[in-house]
Amino acid sequence: MEMMMFVLMSAVAMLINPYAANPVSNDNLNRIIDLTEKYNRDLNERFFVEDVSYLADNGCGNNFFCKVHDILQKHAKNNSEKDIVRNLEIFIKESDINCKEVLKKVGPSDKEQLLPDLLGNLTKCIQRRNFMGNVTQAA
Ligand SMILES: *[C@@H]1O[C@H](CO)[C@@H](O)[C@H](O)[C@H]1NC(C)=O
Ligand SMILES: *[C@@H]1O[C@H](CO)[C@@H](O)[C@H](O)[C@H]1NC(C)=O
Ligand SMILES: CC(=O)N[C@H]1CO[C@H](CO)[C@@H](O)[C@@H]1O
Numbered sequence: 139m140e141m142m143m144f145v146l147m148s149a150v151a152m153l154i155n156p157y158a159a160n161p162v163s164n165d166n167l168n169r170i171i172d173l174t175e176k177y178n179r180d181l182n183e184r185f186f187v188e189d190v191s192y193l194a195d196n197g198c199g200n201n202f203f204c205k206v207h208d209i210l211q212k213h214a215k216n217n218s219e220k221d222i223v224r225n226l227e228i229f230i231k232e233s234d235i236n237c238k239e240v241l242k243k244v245g246p247s248d249k250e251q252l253l254p255d256l257l258g259n260l261t262k263c264i265q266r267r268n269f270m271g272n273v274t275q276a277a
Contacts, residue, residue, distance in 0.1 A: 166232070167264045170225045174257045177218040181254060187213060189249035191259050198263035201244050203230060204237035206260050213253070 187209050193202035207226045214220045230237060 164268055166225055166228050167268055170222060170229070171261050171264055173218060173222045173225065174261055177222060178254050178257055180218060185213070185253040186250040187253050187256055189247045189251040190256065191251055192247070193244070194259035194263050198266050200233075200235045200237075200240050202259075202263055204235065204240045205244055206256065207237065208241060209256065 188205075190202060190205045190209070193199065193205055196202075203226065207223065207230060210219060210223050210226070214223050
């Protein structure tokens, strides 16, 4: 009987724990924030990249994370950038996001933004996700 109670309680605990349903390692996300800060300090040139701030302002959905990964992957030349890309990849995999599908629905933006602004948006969106425990599926 006691064992039964324990099993039931565990099941309830899993139901109310948002990370149980959508496991995302916060360590991994915090690591991206650290890397981003460090990388921003090292950036000594001004780079323009595709402007995806509208996706950040639209709720930091999966489309934002996929797009940022796409942009940084194309841009990545040295280790700081590649580290961010690698951690984003882990995050995307752990969140079961299918970026190939997601990106089909996101057209290219005709505006550009500075790389540090993109990274700023990324940090904001990660903090938001850490806070909510999940990303709402903005289309
Ligand atoms: C990495 O590359 C960026 C430009 O792509 C450069 O500004 C930065 O200084 C580089 N960082 C290191 C540690 O080489
Ligand atoms: C994204 O970056 C833009 C440009 O820096 C800024 O105006 C906007 O407030 C940022 N949005 C979020 C959610 O961080
Ligand atoms: C899948 C999931 O857990 N979505 C939730 C994410 O957080 C928002 C806001 O707290 C909820 O409304 C969603 O249901």
